[in-house]
Structures are given as structure tokens and as C-alpha cells.
Amino acid sequence: MSEHIVPPKIYLGVFGILMAGTTLTVIAAFKDFGAFNIVIALGIATIKATFVVLYFMHARYSPKRTHLVIICAVFWLAIMLALTLTDYQERPILGDRAAPDAAHQLPV
């Protein structure tokens, strides 16, 4: 077999990184970084996810066409998120929450 065998040492290392990331994200959540709290949380989550994909899921050792599939997934997800969010950004429903427009209120 020509497949690449990832040694347990690497798996344990990745596990360590994931644990450190989890600890860090909990610590960061209790500190006030203003608007950056969410950026930090998602940034750490993305780093963790990248390690899982590269090593646990063997993407690093996979053929190029698997890389293409993964990149497509991220790209399409980015299109969906970016275009929808820019659209919502321009709508009144995301206006001032302190005084929501009565027309947009949900029935209580």
C-alpha cells in the first residue's frame, strides 16, 4: 500500500493543540474585547477545524483532487455567507434593536 500512515505522535500533538485551543477560547470568552470577541472565538475554532481536517482527516496526505473538493466546500460556504450577510446588512430589520420597527416584531 502506498498510503501515508500518520504516526500516533502526530495525532497526540494535534489533540494537544485542540485542547489548548478549547482552553484559550473559554478564557478569551470571559474577557471583553468588544466586537473582537466573536472574531477571536471563530478564529480559534477555524484553526482547530483546520488541524482536524489536515491531520485527523488526512487531508494533508490526500491527492490533489481531494484538496480541490475541500477548497470548493469552503469557497461555496463563503459565497453563501458573504452574499447573504451583505444583503441582510442593507435591510432595516438589522437596524437599532433598542427600538425595533413594529412591523418586524414577532407575535408575543
Added chain:
Amino acid sequence: MHRTGELYGQFQTLDQQKETAALGMWIFLVTEVLFFGGMFLTYTINRHAYSAAFGMGSNTLDIYLGGFNTVVLILSSLTMAMGVWSAQVGKKSLVTSFLILTLILGGVFLGVKVVEYKQKFDHHLIPGQNFDISYCAKNPNACTDLSPKARETEDKQLEEAERLDPNLNSHAQLYFSLYFGMTGLHALHMIVGAGLLLWLLKESVGGRFGPAYNTPVEIVGLYWHFVDIVWIYLFPLLYLIDRKAGR
């Protein structure tokens, strides 16, 4: 279908067969990314629109249980990866042990989820007729499982949130609808994964997986790690969005 040993007729080598299977699984996972992506998008838009209610809802979740579950799930990913390694190097009894460990950790995760859901039922936080975000503030005797300090900070936050959002109760309901929708779908994926693990376990006990053929272990592994990644995003988004200022 014509088959020689583990090799199906349309493939020339086991390597080619494995690569094809992995590619198929990855393409399935792309559809899963977009499927969960839609839910994350819905969550993001509503969280942005009703941040006071979402912060309030998020802070009723138990960060210790959520954190514990995150550790359990990442650990189960490690044992799954070790299961793949054991098959690749031909340690057949280790494959079985690691699969059992993965299954147990998955079970622990789902068990903790049951405890969390039960508490939300008891605190009237299930979307519907009897939903009441201020239930614990009004009936402190019904929420004795919360520490007095947790209740105090919750009451304070509730006051502030009600001032910011006159429609707090319905927007908090929206948060819990998304919470149960997203964690519920995630849990459903875990249950499917547990079923796949049981099947792997049966085959593994029969000594089917070794260096020459371990495709099913690898493919179920891909699925299991994907479910882990979903939780890696769910944990900060659902549990940690409004914890600053020590709440």
C-alpha cells in the same frame, strides 16, 4: 456485483478503490458543510439582530457541561484516528479497542446532552406555549439546581435585556429554537455515527480490517471528525457569545 476479496470489479487496485471511496465521502461532507452552513447563517443573522435575547439565552447554558462535552468529543476524534492507525499497522485487537472507546465517548457526549436538555425542560426554556425566559427569576424555588450566584447574575442580566429588547421573550425563543435545532441535528449525526461505529465494531471483531483493507474505518473516521468540527463551531457560538464581564 463482481468482487474479488475486498476488491470490487470496477476497480483495479485496493488503493484506487479506497481513494474513490474517500473522494465520495468528501463530496458528501461538502453537502453537509453547506447544510450546517445554512443553520449557522440563520443563527448569525438573528444573533446580530437580537443580541440581547441571544446573549441572555446563551448564558443560561452550562459552560462546564459544554466544555466537558467539547473535550469528550475531541478525545473521541483522537481515539477514532488511533483506530485508523491501528488498522493501517495491522494491530487488529487495538482497532476494536479504539472503536469501543470512540463509541463510549460518543455515548458520554449524548448523555451529557440529555442532562442539558432536561434542565431546559424544567426551566421552561423549550420554545412553545410555556416558554418563559424569566421563569427562574419568577420561580427561584423551581430552579434550585442553579447556584444563588448564577441566579443573581441572571436576574441582573434579565433586567438589562428586558430594557434593551421589549420583545425579549419571543427573541429568546428564537435563540432556543436554533439551539435545539442545531444541537439536535448535531446529536442526530452523532447517533448515525454511533450506528456506523457499531457496524465497524462487528466487522472489526471478525478481523476484517488490516493494512491491506481498512477503507470503512477511514471513511467512518472522516464522518466522525466532520461531526467533531461542527461541534468545534457550535460550542463557542452557542455557549460563549456573551460571557464577558464574568457572566
